[in-house]
Amino acid sequence: MMLPPGSTIGIIGGGQLGRMSAMAAARLGYRTHVFAPEFKSPAADVAAGATVGDYGNLALVELFARAVNVVTFEFENLPAESLELLETLKPVRPGAGILRISQDRVLEKRFLNDAGIATAPWAKVENEEDLAAAVARLGLPAVLKTTRLGYDGKGQAMLRTPEDLAAAFARLEPKPLVLEGFVNFAAEISVMVARGVDGTVVAFDAVENRHKHHILDMTLAPAPMPVTVLEEAQRLARTVAEKLELVGLLGVEMFVTADGAVLVNEIAPRPHNSGHWTMDACPCSQFEMHIRAVAGLPLPxxxxxxxxxxxxxxxxxxxxxxxxxxxTPGLIPHHYGKVEARPGRKMGHFNRLFPKGGLPGELGIEDALALAEI
Ligand SMILES: Nc1ncnc2c1ncn2[C@@H]1O[C@H](COP(=O)(O)OP(=O)(O)O)[C@@H](O)[C@H]1O
Ligand SMILES: [Mg+2]
Structure with a gap:
């Protein structure tokens, strides 16, 4: 059950989430083997082995599976046939069923609502007639999204007036789409939750996420809001992990409304940018928790x-x-080793710690992030 040190954990995806997972795995005595399309990648740079090629290349998928003891992900949009093949060869954690749900916003929202978890009101949109009907029901403004392959706000369009519908429908690919009622949220929060092979569930504290141009800019840990809201967020995240029979780590993104209601926006069955604070503020980071769960180790x-x-x-x-x-004293830097800093590309992050209960208020945040002049 417990993967012995020296075993190899296969990681699908070559980005920074894979890199930091591989570093956590190394600290627990595991080797990692990265499967990514790029010859050099942030994850492959720190792994013992790599398979380089297309995620849809089944011969490569098989070679990769033969090189590892267990498979996990830092990138969840693996083609369905590759996922099916992998499952027959090695344990896949989190399981393929969870990936299929999180790859598809319709399945995801259906799962959440069936589990009694509130989301923004939504409707599946296959054609322009569906869109007109959905707008009539949900009203404007609303957010039109692709069901698959969205990230960092890509694959979505804000609809403000009836004139916006046709162009947004034409632009967004692949179809089908999902229309969501616009949530006038007071804050966006998230919880990282893990579930072990033995069924133990652990949830990190709920944090607040602030975005710039649809990309996460800053996380405040814990989220500066009432404890009832934070506890509700953790309860929802635990429910998701249990209902999915998760083995691994999963991020749950949520909206908090002005009256303190918590709606789930989306789930990501992997380490998450909004969990990077745990690397320095927790004895066991999200990445160690991820590796522990995947390797069948006890979860602290x-x-x-x-x-x-x-x-x-x-x-x-x-x-x-x-x-x-x-x-700058007090900043804990994390660089992802990417050579080229393209606009909008996540290159690294830093954490700044405060004594528990000492997170600066709104006015102090800018000071907390002030950099030394050199
Ligand atoms: N229904 C909505 N109402 C209001 N804002 C939304 C809604 N859906 C998404 N957003 C905003 O867009 C961001 C990105 O949307 P999300 O569904 O999380 O897609 P991605 O896969 O790009 O992260 C969210 O973090 C939120 O700020
Ligand atoms: Mg998101």
């Missing part, structure tokens, strides 16, 4: 010893600050 409590602010470093503008970040 998702304890937080400090409050934290996580700041994402995106694109060339933020990376120009790297020398100043390194020169």
């Amino acid at each position: 409590p998702a304890m937080r010893h400090s409050d934290a602010v996580m700041k994402n470093l995106v694109g060339p503008e933020d990376m120009a600050l790297w020398p100043r970040i390194l020169a």
Whole structure:
């Protein structure tokens, strides 16, 4: 049941989530083998082995599976046939059924609503008639999204007036689409939850996420809001993990409305950008928790010893600050080893810790992120 040290954990996807998972795996004595299309990738750079090629290449998928003891993901949009093949060859954690749900916003919302979890009101949209009917029911503004392959706000369009419908419908691919009622949220929060092979469920504290241009900019841990809201968020995340019979780690993104209701936006069955604060503010980070769950190790409590602010470093503008970040006392830097800083690309992040209960208020956050002049 417990994967012995020296075993190899296969990671699908070559990005920073895979890199930080591989580093956590190494600390627990495991080797990692990364499957990614790029010859060099943030994850492959720190792994013992790599399979390089297309995720849909079944011969490569088989070679990869033969090289590892267990398979996990940092990228969840694996083609269905590759996933089916993998399942027949090695344990896949989280399981393929969970991936299928999280790959598809319709299945995801159906699962959540069936589990008694509230989401934004939504409707499946296959054609323009469906869209007109959905808008008539849900009203405007509303958000039209692809059911598959969306990330960082890509694959969605805000509909404000009836004139927006046709162009948004034409632009968004692949179909089908989902229309969501616009949630006028007070805040966006998330919870990282893990479930072990033995069924133990642990949930990290709920955190607040602030975005810039649809990309996560900053996480505040814990989320500065009433404890009843934070507990409800954790309860929802645990429910998701239990109903899915998760083995692994999963992020649950949520909206908090002005009256304190918590709606689930989406789930991601892998480490998540909004969990990066755990790397420095928790004895067991989201990445260690991920590896522990996947390897069948016991899960420790998702304890937080400090409050934290996580700041994402995106694109060339933020990376120009790297020398100043390194020169600023108290910042804990994480670089993803990407050579090229394209606009909008996540290049790294830093964490700043505060004593528990000492997270700065709204006015203090900017000061907390101030960089040294050099
Ligand atoms: N129904 C909605 N109402 C209001 N804002 C939304 C809604 N859906 C998405 N958003 C905003 O867009 C962001 C990205 O949407 P999300 O569904 O999480 O897609 P992605 O897969 O790109 O992360 C959310 O974090 C939120 O800020
Ligand atoms: Mg999201």
